[in-house]
Amino acid sequence: MSSAPMEKATVEHVPTTPPVREPGVVDVEYGWQGNNLVEMLENGEAYFPRVFEAMRQAKTEILLETFIVFEDKVGNELQQVLVEAAQRGVRVTVSLDGFGCGELSNGYLATLSEAGVRLQIFDPAPKLLGIRTNWFRRLHRKIVVVDGTIAFIGGINFSADHLADFGPEAKQDYSVEVQGPAVADIHHFALLQCGRPARAKYWWQRRRQRRSELAFSDHDGQVRLVYRDNGDHRTDIEEVYLQVLRSAQRRVVIANAYFFPGYRLLREIRNAARRGVDVRLILQGQPDMMVAKLAARMTYDYLLKSGVQIFEYCERPLHGKVALVDEDWSTVGSSNLDPLSLSMNLEANVLIRDRAFNQDLFERLEVLSNNHCKAMSADTSPRGRIWHMTVGFLVFHFLRHFPAWAGWLPAHKPRLKPFTHPAGSDHHEPR
DSSP: OOOOOOOOOOOOOTTTTTOOOOOTTOOOOOBBSSSEEEEEEEEEHHHHHHHHHHHTTOOSSEEESSSOBOSHHHHHHHHHHHHHHTTTTTTEEEETTTTTTTOOOOHHHHHHHHHTOOOEEEOOOOOOOBBBOOOOSSSOOEEEEETTTEEEESSBSSGGSSGGGTTTTOOOOOOEEESSSHHHHHHHHHOOOOOTTOOOOHHHHHHHHOOSSSSSOOOEEEEEEEEEEESSSSSSHHHHHHHHHHHHHHHEEEEESOOOHHHHHHHHHHHHHTTTOOEEEEEEESSSSSHHHHHHHHHHHHHHTTTTTTEOSSOOOOOOOOEEEETTEEESSSSBBBBHHHHHBEEEEEEOHHHHHHHHHHHHHHHHHHSSSOOOGGGGSSOOOOHHHHHHHHHHHHHHHHHHTTTTTTOOOOOOOOOOOHHHHHOTOOO
16 A cells, blocks of 8 residues: 555556547437346445445456545555455456546555556646646546446545545535446446447447436336436436426425536426425535535525525535435436536436335435525525625626536547556656
8 A cells, every 4th residue: 555645646648558438428328227226325434335345345347437536544445445356356447537536646546557457547637837727527427336236326436525534524425336237237338438348239229219207117126327428418417307307296305515507407496396396405505615605595596486495504515416306216426416517527327216215315315404404595595685696696607607618718538548657667756
């Protein structure tokens, strides 16, 4: 285990390595798969032990894709588990985001590489005056697939700030464990994203089919993978939210860390409440970025006056990205309801039709809103506060239109690049 200080990782092209497919550029739409076992994993206390145990039991393959790994007790345990797996002959492929993992040391990465881990960095970039500049179009997904039989997907990164003992800045977050036929789709998707050969889908599986979320099944254990990329699936996650909001009949609960969606989503949330649906939003009250709270609060007056209930989670930062509709539909994943997730980042959620899972999620969110949140009222919206209203208005509309404005800038295509360590060099040395 490397004890090197955290410095920027060196990433180079390897001439003998075949070109790697750009993550997200895959024209595949995955359908509903039945007869799955799904289990909610809340926070790092539930998530990390299950993921690490699955990795320790791996026999053939581990695929990992994540936004953040830190060199702390969680990141160090991840490194150890992956090294041990690779050394016993498991094929290990790890894809890390070049921004979220930009502070990992060469020593940390070289230890993985030297053990036989296939290590890839998504869109790395050098710092400019000590500042990371590759802020946008990030690999924001968090996916783990082990032996093609068990998958984990959600919002939890590999960092100690997802554990309660981290302190008041520990994040509140969720992931889901999936076992069953849906894992084949998640596995296929993960293989494509990391450039590994994947069995081709038949032509009828490749066709773009906008599957309706309205025809709910009577059978539990149904799971569907849905993702967002900058190719043919730019709006898939947003469209799913729009469909289920339009069909909601009794209740909608959305817990989301960064909430400033577009007008279509806001309108459907409002319309659901107006027709008598019990609509509740659980948002950040202790945000890690104040701009997120300011923008979210610009939507409060519009939603509250239509009957939407809004709660701010004030115990610690909320990092979750989960929702449920009525008694049988839920989603867990990496996608926030903000311009970055809905318009720029690479994201992945699972949709779940399972009454027991839906009820479990509802009860967890009920405890959160009843015991750890502050209910918002019209008095908390910026209406009547000229300064707050003006600043909030500008921030909200800047964030809403930023993806379109960013499209005017010279474009580049972010790609996965294999990590290589210069031969013969001491990987504990800063680079």
